[in-house]
Amino acid sequence: MKRNNNHIHWYPGHIAKAEKQLKEKLNLVDAVIEVIDARIPISSCYDNISGLLKDKPRFLLVNKSDLVESKELEPFLAYLKKQNNIPVIKTSAKNFKDLNIIVKTAQTLSEPRIQAIMKKGLLRRPARIMVVGLPNVGKSSIINKLTHSSKTKIGAKAGVTRQQQWVRINPQVELLDTPGIIPIRQDDQLRAIKLAFVNSVGDNAYSKDTAAQELLKILNDFQKNEFKKFYNIEENEELSIDTIAKSRKWLTQGQEPDVERTCGYILKDFREGKIGKFILDQIPE
Numbered sequence: 620m621k622r623n624n625n626h627i628h629w630y631p632g633h634i635a636k637a638e639k640q641l642k643e644k645l646n647l648v649d650a651v652i653e654v655i656d657a658r659i660p661i662s663s664c665y666d667n668i669s670g671l672l673k674d675k676p677r678f679l680l681v682n683k684s685d686l687v688e689s690k691e692l693e694p695f696l697a698y699l700k701k702q703n704n705i706p707v708i709k710t711s712a713k714n715f716k717d718l719n720i721i722v723k724t725a726q727t728l729s730e731p732r733i734q735a736i737m738k739k740g741l742l743r744r745p746a747r748i749m750v751v752g753l754p755n756v757g758k759s760s761i762i763n764k765l766t767h768s769s770k771t772k773i774g775a776k777a778g779v780t781r782q783q784q785w786v787r788i789n790p791q792v793e794l795l796d797t798p799g800i801i802p803i804r805q806d807d808q809l810r811a812i813k814l815a816f817v818n819s820v821g822d823n824a825y826s827k828d829t830a831a832q833e834l835l836k837i838l839n840d841f842q843k844n845e846f847k848k849f850y851n852i853e854e855n856e857e858l859s860i861d862t863i864a865k866s867r868k869w870l871t872q873g874q875e876p877d878v879e880r881t882c883g884y885i886l887k888d889f890r891e892g893k894i895g896k897f898i899l900d901q902i903p904e
Contacts, residue, residue, distance in 0.1 A: 638800045642671070647747060648795060649729035651677035652721075654752035654761060657684045657709065660695040661900040662813045663753050665800060672751075676728040678706040680721065682757040685711040686892040698902050712760035721765065722792055729792075745787070749795045755818045762786055762796050809837075813899055818890060831882035832860060834889060837899060845895035849888070860885075 651672055656663040660681055665671065679699055684692060692709060700707040706724050710717050729746035737743055750758045765788045786794045812833045815825045835858055838846065843858050850863045863869075863885065864876030871877050888894050 638671075641749070641751065641797055641800065644749065644795060644797075645672065645675060648675070648749040649732040649747050650725060651675050651749045651751055652680055652725065652761075652794075653677055654680045654682050654750060654756045654758045656753075656756045656817050656819070657681050657687045657692055657695075657711075658817055658898060659813045659900050660692070660699065660898065661903065662810045663756055663817070663819065664699075665751070665753060668751075671800075675749075676705075676731075678708065678724050678728060679703065680761060681707060681709045682761060683711055684709040685713055686896055687898050688896045691896075691898050694902060695898065695900070710761065712757055712764050715764065718765060722788060725792055745791050745793045747793050747795065749797060751797055751800060753800065753814065753819045754798075759796055762794055765794065813837075816886065816889065816899065827882040827886060828860070828878055831885040834885065835859065838897070842895065842897050845897075849894045 653665065653668060664679075668677070681692070681696060681699070689709075696707050696709060706728075708717060708721060708724065710721065725748045726746050729748065733743060733746065750762060752758050766786055784796050786796060788794060811820065812825070812830060814820050815830045816834055835843075835846070838858075844854075846852075846858055846863075847854065847856070851866050852858060852862050856862050860878055860881050861876045864878065864881040867881070867884070869877045869881045869884070889897075
C-alpha cells in the first residue's frame with residue numbers, strides 16, 4: 620500500500636488474504652451477489668469477476684442508488700444487464716421495498732445446485748449466498764438491511780470488514796459476508812481516483828488535494844453548476860479549490876486558501892450526497 624506522486628496503488632495484506640479465502644469458500648455457496656456503487660457503476664465492478672467466480676451464478680446489486688438520480692441510473696442498469704447477462708437490481712440501505720426481489724433472486728439462482736444436492740439423497744438446506752464487491756460499496760449495510768439487524772460491522776471507509784462471516788436472512792437463505800476485494804493492479808488511474816472519491820481505497824493511498832482537484836475536473840457542466848450553487852460561487856467564476864475555500868472562508872492565518880481543509884470538505888460533502896446526485900462514470904462506447 621503506497622502513494623507514489625499522484626499514482627494510486629492500494630492492495631493491503633488483508634485484501635490479498637480475503638481474495639484467497641473467497642476462492643476457497645466458493646464451493647460452499649450456491650450463488651453470488653456482487654455489490655457495486657451507483658455513483659460509479661462501471662468503475663466499481665470487479666475486473667474479471669467471471670474468472671474469479673468461475674461458473675457460479677451471480678447477480679448485481681447496484682447499491683447507494685439514493686445518491687444518484689434514478690433516471691440517469693436506468694441506462695447503466697440496462698447496460699450492465701446486457702453486458703453480463705445476469706439480473707441487475709438497484710438498491711440502497713435505506714430502501715426496504717426491494718427486499719423480496721433480492722431474496723427471491725438469490726433463491727432462484729441457488730435452486731439448481733440445491734436440487735442437485737437433493738438428488739444425491741441429502742435434505743434440502745438453505746440457499747447459501749456469498750456477497751462480494753470492492754471495499755466500501757456497502758456489502759455489510761445491505762446484509763444488515765436484509766436481516767433487519769446490525770449483525771455485520773459497517774463503516775464509511777475501505778477495509779472495515781476484515782473476515783468472512785455467515786449471517787442468516789431467514790430459514791431459506793444464508794449469506795456469507797466477505798471483506799472487500801480489489802484488483803492487485805490499478806493500471807487505470809482514472810478508475811482508481813474514482814474509487815478514491817467514494818472511499819473504496821484507503822486514505823493513505825492518495826492525497827486529498829489531488830483527489831478533490833480531480834473530482835472537480837471530471838464534473839460535467841450540470842454537476843459543476845450544482846457545486847457552484849452548493850458553495851455559493853458566482854456563475855461567472857471558475858470552480859476551483861481556491862474559489863471554494865474563499866467562498867466558505869476556509870483560510871489560513873495568512874488569509875490564503877486552506878487547501879487541505881477545503882479538499883477534505885469537498886470529498887466529505889460529495890460522499891455524503893450533500894452537493895447533488897451525480898454519476899461519475901460514462902457508459903462505454
